[in-house]
Amino acid sequence: MTKFHFLLVSVLLVLCHVSMAMAETKETNQRKTYIVHMAKSDMPASFEHHSHWYDSSLRSVSDSAEMLYIYNNVIHGFSTSLTAEEAQSLEGQPGVLSVLPEVKYELHTTRTPAFLGLDKANQLLIESTAGASDVIVGVLDTGVWPESKSFDDTGFGPVPSSWNGTCEEGTNFTASNCNRKLIGARYFAKGYETTLGPIDVTRESKSPRDDDGHGTHTATTAAGSVVEGASLFGYAQGTARGMAPRARVAIYKVCWLGGCFSTDILMAMDKAIDDNVNVLSMSLGGGMSDYYKDSVAIGAFAAMEKGILVSCSAGNAGPSPYSLSNLAPWITTVGAGTIDRDFPAYVTLGNGQNYSGVSLFRGNALPGSLLPIIYAGNASNATNGNLCMMDTLIPEKVAGKIVLCDRGVSAxxxxxxxxxxxxxxGMVLTNTAANGEELVADAHLLPATTVGQKSGEAIRKYLFSDPNPTATVVFEGTKVGIEPSPVVAAFSSRGPNSITPEILKPDIIAPGVNILAGWSGEVGPTGLSIDGRRVTFNIISGTSMSCPHVSGLAALLKAAHPEWSPAAIRSALMTTAYTSYKNGQSIRDVATGKPSTPLDHGSGHVDPVSALYPGLVYDLTVNDYLGFLCALKYTGAQISGLARRKFTCDPSKKYSVGDLNYPSFAVNFQSSGPTVVKYSRTLTNVGSAGTYKVSIKTETQAVKISVEPETLSFSQVNEKKGCTVTFTAVGSLPSDSNSFGRLEWSDGKHIVGSPIAFSWKIMENKQQHRERKPENEEKGKYEGLPVNDSPYIQYKDLEDYKQQGYGTQGHLQPKPGRAGGSTDAPTLSGGSVNSQAEVPAADAISRIGIP
Incomplete structure (x- = not known):
């Protein structure tokens, strides 16, 4: 037995030694990526070009290794994949300074490039690099802060020869403020001044300069240059860059302290078309009106004809249905979702309970010991004192305490x-039912955090049950890897489409919550007049933030596929969007805690890497849109107003709204309507030859879906094939409900997906749609104002607007605490903006900013 044990141990030792030797051999032969720094001045004269020398040096140690990149600016050298032995050998070659293994860095910044897959070695950035600097993104907003590092033009070549624009001068802005990155800037104020009188240049710059921050934020989100060490007070620390960092930027300032007026917006769009921009990013929106009355829709139609993709915010009136803005089918309508980053700040109560919130406060923290806490409603004699409105709190009851305030009405x-x-x-701000569990971080002026509705109710219950309640707030900085993400933001506006229910909107969602981007040096991060802090980057939320994400991604696709039309680019983004997480579960809606639907997320969350090679696209031409207008029974005059030409619908042709070649489907069954609905579609091959088969998924048994043909074969690029999709209502129809499905074409390599929304509750009188108000606006009244969940002060009409603090010329005469800041309103969406107002009169259009 002893000999057996000895033999067994010997065998095990031998096996262990062999295993270790094999592991060492595997480790030695395993290839890794290295960055090779070369002394360019040491290049032998026998080489005509440094790239030849690099290649020769690499070949001296490996016959199979290839150079991944050749660096000429950041370093002199190249990157390649080598074994450890080869790397060591290369380091001994003449002229080689060092061979350093690649290091994986975690980005702690806007984070959206990593979240969207743009920081992997993905093909989209590679494919778009060559033409990206020739793509011009036009941004209609509050102007630009040209000193921002995000407009650094280092490494940019000459301005594209296609550029026809200029850099207009004005108050605090000269032509020298433009460069090879920020290639143009204009401002438009005649419409504003006609309604509200001359701009007060002591309060805002009558020039392209951004005194607000919103415009700089959206522009740098879309196409900001790479900036290392970006953060807001240390939050979201990392390297910031826009979605298309090599694209050029052109600024069109159309928004002022008193709002954005359609006359100015139309002129700005007119100039942008003249200037030859490739993409227009517009984080603004107005009411719901027919397309021939909608200034943005009219301008966007002309832009579409010139091959310009127009991306607009969906609005921040969610989660109410029928709350969308920018509904025209030639506009890409963008909703908002979260990313996997958060800024936790916890509330610890005297009873030992902890509740998670979010905050961007940076300053002296609260003492380590617990402090008294009081509910604002118990520290005020005012109606709705729980809202912590100006001059409503009793100092004697609040002094030295943390105050629990309810969200709503004021910023x-x-x-x-x-x-x-x-x-x-200190302050604990609690969501109400209108906001649910959605958490939006703010750069508060005192130690404060925002908690969800459920946590707020629990904290309030504790305050009412304990005679001496205490609490503190603990700030945890920046956390990434938050799951689930994305989720649809509660504030993001929702469908159905109130103008044309047969067109599903929004089109797509993109990151729009707690987004870091450039900021104006003229205003603090809160936008409040009392906020003396100045920052170069700010973190704000809203569909104003999601819109420029898609604008920048569209610029990347335009650079990679310059021949694609705006409709093809949008189709690529929509049909490759994802609607579920990696575990297979559907993207959640933070407003309900349940799976979101196409009325919330449209086609899904943007996936730019997949959009580069979509396989097939649903393309559209100007004539397709004209046919759509005929289907709406627009008159010749109404169509001419949009198309800028005489056009007569063919009386012998049968037009159908549902036949517009859109990448999504919205089917509306009405009690008095047909039970069979047919939509025609045409798909264009933008990839390799292949055969695509259709598949259908639906959650309802009330509708049968068939597609003819079920297979489409393509032999060449740009080949087109048509199909008919038939929706048949089976049996009795569900009452007052929606249901959803999905249609997919696949060749085994590509999935071309389209959401389907069925509705049995669309009001038959479309005028009712247009006049319908968001539900939370109706139930949120307080002294004549809707629940303010945006960065803008709300006004009922122009007279009310003036009475709330504007003089006879409409200039803001600040009252204590009147500034806008990161606020709370269902009819607007966008970011932290100072003292802004919605002015329904004179066709004013408000920026889309956040709750």
Whole structure:
């Protein structure tokens, strides 16, 4: 037995030694990526070009290795894949300074490039690099802060020869403020001044300069240059860059302290078309009106004809249905979702309970010991004192305490200013039912955090049950890897489409919550007049932030596929979007805690890497859109107003709204309508030859779906094939409900997906759609104002607008605490913006900014 044990141990030792030797051999032979730094001045004279020398040096140690990149600016050298032995050998070659193994860095920044897959070695950035600097992104907004590092033009070549624009001068802005990155800037104020009087240049610059921050934020999100060390007070620390960092930027300032007016917007779009921009990014929106009355839709139609993709915000009136803006089918309508980054700040109560919130506060933290906490409603004699409105808190009851405030009506950050002015030392801001569990971070002026509705109710219950309640707030900085993500933001506006229910909107969602991007040096991160802090980057939320993400991604696709039309680019983004997480579960809606639907997320969350090679696209021409207008029974005059030409619908032709070659389907069954609905579609091959088979998924048994033909074969690029999709209502129809499905074409390599939305509750009188108000606006009234969940002060009409603090010329005469900041309103969406107002009169259009 002893000999057996000895033999067994010997065998095990031998096997262990062999295993270790094999592991060492495997480790030695395993290839890794290395960056090779070369002394370019040491290049032997026998080489005509440094790339030849690099290749020769590499061949001296490996016959199979290839250079991945050749660097000429950041370093002199190249990157390649080598074994450890080969790397060591190369380091001994003449002229080689060092051979360094590649290091994986985690980005702690706008983070959306990594979240969208743009920081992997993906083909989209590679394919778009060559033409990206010739692509011009035009941004209609509040202007630009040209000193931002995000407009650094280092490494940019000459301005594209296609550019026809200019750099207009004005107050605090000269032509020298433009460069090879920021190639143009204009401003438009005649419409504004006609309605509200001359701009007060002591309060804002009558020039392209951004005194607000919103425009700089959206422009740098779309196409900002790479900036290392970006953050807001240390939050989201990392390298910031726009979606298309090599694209050029052209700025069109159309929004002022009093709002954005359609006359100015139309002129800006007119000039942008003249200037030859390739993409127009517009984080603004108005009411719901027919397309021939909608200034943005009219301007966008002309832009589409010139091959310009127009990307617009969906609005921040969610989660109410029928709350979308920018519904025209030639506009790409973008909703908002979250990313996997958060800024946790926890509330610890005296009973030992902890509740998670979010905050961007940076300053002196609260003492380590627990402090008294009081509910604002118990520290005020005012109606709705729980909202922490200006001059509503009783200082004697608030001094030295943390105050629990309810969200709504006034700006979130302004509530903190009210608490601070009354002597409070901290704030816990709690969501109400209108906001649910959605958490939006703010750069508060005092130690403060925002918690969800459920946590707020629990904290309030504790305050009411404990005679001496105490609490503190602990700030945890930046966290990434948050799951699930994305989720649809509660504020993101929702369908159905109130103008043409047969067109599913929004088209897509993109990152729009807690987004880091460039900021104006003229205003603090909250936008409040009392906020003296100045930052170069800010973190804000809204569909104003998601829109420029798609604008920048469209610029990348335009660079990679310059021959693609705006409709083809949008189709690629829509049909490759994803609607579920890696575990197979559907993207969630933070407003309900349940799976989101196409009425919330459209085609899904943008996936730019997949969009590069979509396989097939649903393309559209100007004539297709004209046929769509005929189907709407627009008159010749109405169509001419959009198309800028005489056009007569063919009386012998049968037009159908549902036949517009859109990448999604919205089918509306009505009690008095047909039970069979047929939509025609045409698909264009933009990939290799292949055969695509169709598959259908649906959650309802009330509708039978068939596609004819079920197979489409393509032999060449740009080949087109048509199909008919038939929707047949089976049996009794569900009442007052929606249901959803999905149609996919696949050749085994590509999946060309389209959402389907069935509705049995669309109101038959379309005028009712247009006049319908978001539900939360109806139930959120307070002294004549809707629940303010945006960065803009709300006004009922122009007279009310003036009475709330504007003089006879409409200039803001600031009252204490009147600034806008990161606020809370269902009819607008966008970012932290100072003292902005929605002005329904004179066809004013408000920027889409956030709750």
């Amino acid at each position: 979130r950050v302004q509530k903190g200013a009210v608490v601070k002015a009354a002597g409070g030392v």
